[in-house]
Amino acid sequence: MEKITHAIQDEYPDEFAHCFGCGRLNEAGHHFRTGWDGDKTITIYEPKEEHKAIPGFVYGGLLASLVDCHGTGSAALALHRKNGHEPGSGHAPPRFVTASLHVDYLKPTPQGTALKAIGTVEEIHPKKWKTSVEVFAGDTLCAKGEVVAVVMPDTFKI
Amino acid sequence: MEKITHAIQDEYPDEFAHCFGCGRLNEAGHHFRTGWDGDKTITIYEPKEEHKAIPGFVYGGLLASLVDCHGTGSAALALHRKNGHEPGSGHAPPRFVTASLHVDYLKPTPQGTALKAIGTVEEIHPKKWKTSVEVFAGDTLCAKGEVVAVVMPDTFKI
Numbered sequence: 001m002e003k004i005t006h007a008i009q010d011e012y013p014d015e016f017a018h019c020f021g022c023g024r025l026n027e028a029g030h031h032f033r034t035g036w037d038g039d040k041t042i043t044i045y046e047p048k049e050e051h052k053a054i055p056g057f058v059y060g061g062l063l064a065s066l067v068d069c070h071g072t073g074s075a076a077l078a079l080h081r082k083n084g085h086e087p088g089s090g091h092a093p094p095r096f097v098t099a100s101l102h103v104d105y106l107k108p109t110p111q112g113t114a115l116k117a118i119g120t121v122e123e124i125h126p127k128k129w130k131t132s133v134e135v136f137a138g139d140t141l142c143a144k145g146e147v148v149a150v151v152m153p154d155t156f157k158i
Numbered sequence: 159m160e161k162i163t164h165a166i167q168d169e170y171p172d173e174f175a176h177c178f179g180c181g182r183l184n185e186a187g188h189h190f191r192t193g194w195d196g197d198k199t200i201t202i203y204e205p206k207e208e209h210k211a212i213p214g215f216v217y218g219g220l221l222a223s224l225v226d227c228h229g230t231g232s233a234a235l236a237l238h239r240k241n242g243h244e245p246g247s248g249h250a251p252p253r254f255v256t257a258s259l260h261v262d263y264l265k266p267t268p269q270g271t272a273l274k275a276i277g278t279v280e281e282i283h284p285k286k287w288k289t290s291v292e293v294f295a296g297d298t299l300c301a302k303g304e305v306v307a308v309v310m311p312d313t314f315k316i
Contacts, residue, residue: 019211019212020220021219051178059177059179060255061223062178064222064259068218101218102261103258104257105259
């Protein structure tokens with residue numbers, strides 16, 4: 001399975017690294033990791049056996065979770081790049097939260113295969129970024145999604 | 159915490175009861191249970207400690223999962239009722255899959271509180287039902303969602 005070398009989630013400060021989807025410090029979580037692939041963003045994840053809808057097919061809520069964290073991670077990557085930084089450069093990245101999530105389920109998603117979420121991210125407001133996401137199992141496009149993420153507001157801070 | 163007496167998921171045949179979100183036979187899953195509350199549908203769930211975005215607040219992917227299974231469960235309840243049946247009557251219910259899922263995250267969702275997903279379901283095609291969902295933490299409306307669910311196609315069958 002391909003691996004992301006420099007993921008944005010590797011560099012979130014510890015207090016923002018507990019997300020069930022993408023927090024490196026959440027022992028029970030999915031540990032999604034999102035990086036650049038040229039000007040696209042990419043997250044690779046192989047669902048566990050229990051992440052099924054029916055035996056053999058991946059649960060839609062897991063795909064929604066993948067799209068969600070891929071979207072917030074992509075927004076963080078994009079604003080970080082706009083600010084002149086890349087993951088791995090040692091600069092603390094911005095942290096986003098999800099404003100809205102949309103997923104269209106196009107085909108049943110087989111289990112036992114690494115999934116790739118590929119994102120195209122664009123700024124729609126200085127604090128708001130939209131990521132269009134395609135989720136592939138092998139060469140098959142199984143789902144399409146869209147995430148609007150906003151810079152984490154003060155109401156969310158700890 | 160309130161409890162659903164007759165949930166549609168209690169009556170899915172065993173082979174369709176493995177969903178990570180709502181399958182009663184998935185030991186690692188969430189075990190969402192969806193029933194009628196008058197002409198609305200309801201799912202009640204208290205997220206686990208690990209289901210956080212940051213400490214104190216629920217992970218958006220978990221809310222998406224709750225909305226997803228609430229939507230397919232609501233569609234199954236509604237078509238079952240249209241066919242003259244209620245959960246608990248001993249008739250096998252129809253089984254739906256998600257065509258599309260949308261969630262708007264309105265407010266940070268506090269942990270340590272049971273969440274209620276309340277659904278309004280309508281037929282938009284003989285095999286396609288739409289559920290509008292509101293997710294409350296106590297009296298606070300934290301998220302709104304919409305699920306389009308379709309009767310499980312043959313391509314999904316095992």
